[in-house]
Amino acid sequence: MVLFQNMICSQLVFINWLQNHLIRCPFKYLTGIDCPGCGFQRSVLALIQGDFNKSFGLYPATIPLLLFFIYGLADKFFKLDNSKNQLKKALFIIVGSIVLISYTVKLLGYYQHYKASA
Template sequence: MSSIEGFMIPCLNKQLLGFECLGCGLQRAFLFILHGEFIAAFKMYPAIYTLIPLFLLIGINIFFKFKNSNKIINVLAIITVVIIIVSYIFKLIN
């Protein structure tokens, strides 16, 4: 990947307890996206593709309010949480 990996925050859950947390892979998936490796990013952390628009929408909503923004943010947040939980369970099983 790149030299920025040396600055990535390690997962304390994985270091202390020996298994990954719900956020493991998020940083690496974001780096994959920055390097144009979109499939690798999805394989690393499937929720990355709903988290990015969610955070962008929340950020835009802070400055520019638009109709139904809260409903859209809520639906996107629920979808993201479901993807995170399902992919985590799938990762634990395999």
């Protein structure tokens, strides 16, 4: 029981450390506009904490992107994708489309907010 409590406590300390050491986005720093990847770090943290709704709300492409990376690593070691099986390309197009659509929606939201305040 003590081991289980120590594991939970160390996980909470690690998550707290991660939340305080997120990498700042240079694109947003220079332009004031979110980049297509803004929200990914916070989304992964929410996913680690088990909050899938918050993770999806912060960055909808997180889960498909992580699955794509896992598949890419598995493919590198186990040669899953051959010339007839184009799964990696299809996954890349799907994940890219999700990123592009969510970024477009985010930018339209910024534009609407800017237009309403002007």
